[in-house]
Amino acid sequence: MGMRRKFIADMMLGRLARWLRLYGYDTLYGVEEDGEILRIARDEERVIITRDSGLSRRAKSLGLEVILLGSNSLEGQVTELEEHGVEFGELSPASARCPKCNGPLRRASGEEVRGKVPEAVYQKYDEFYICEKCGQIYWPGRQWREMVRMAEKLKNARGG
Template sequence: MRFIADMMLGRLARWMRLYGYDTLYGIEDDDEIIRVALAEERTILTRDSGLANRARKLGAKVLLLGSNSLEGQVGELRAMGIEFNELFPANARCPKCNGPLRRTSKERVKGKVPKSVYEKYDEFYVCEKCGQIYWPGWQWREMLKIDKKLRGEK
């Protein structure tokens, strides 16, 4: 499934990307969200019932969420049949730009990451679209904790 999230759902959009879902985000105009959703066969993620109703009338697929919290939104999506399997790195997308992530060799990131990071880690991923480099550092470990919480694990 491919999604487009409205401006109320930025945090959810980033997490959807981490779970491997192609999720557009950043379009402010509701009419443009509907146009892109229809043109690219994307499901609209929104908390805005007005946007949801207009989009449905035009034939777009919509998932209307009620929760303000990431946990609540993920719970609602799970109840609607959206799967949230373990994060990174299998199918994750870049949380910044939605590009696909791929594993890369340590040698290819030399000089592109801080020296201390290069010396400490052997596992690196790069976004094929924006070039952002990721590694299993502190932020990664924190994301894995949130992932377990979102998936109901302890």
């Protein structure tokens, strides 16, 4: 797949940004100013993902790579990204980034998270991941299963 692309998503694409992070894509989100989005994209060699045709035109005129999405739904947006060669392989916490802050996740020991997660969770799971940036702890529990289910649903909906 060559160099794994990095993205910056506009303010309309919060769900999509979290989705990309879960699949391990370095994706910035939360920058409100178009000029700032363009500057960051240029400085950090990020592909701009937007639903704003004005922003898309400005990006292209500056020679920046941009993906202009037409769809309102997450399913539609994911499909459009795939058409632009963005791959969504297996959803795995080992390769995901933090959906909250985009920080890298690393495997954490049970000892390390003890007292920081509910005792029942500590007893039940032996697989934990911690965000190196914001410290959020993840484990393959209910939320993770829901995301995996959603991923399957998206795949099936697109006959993939």
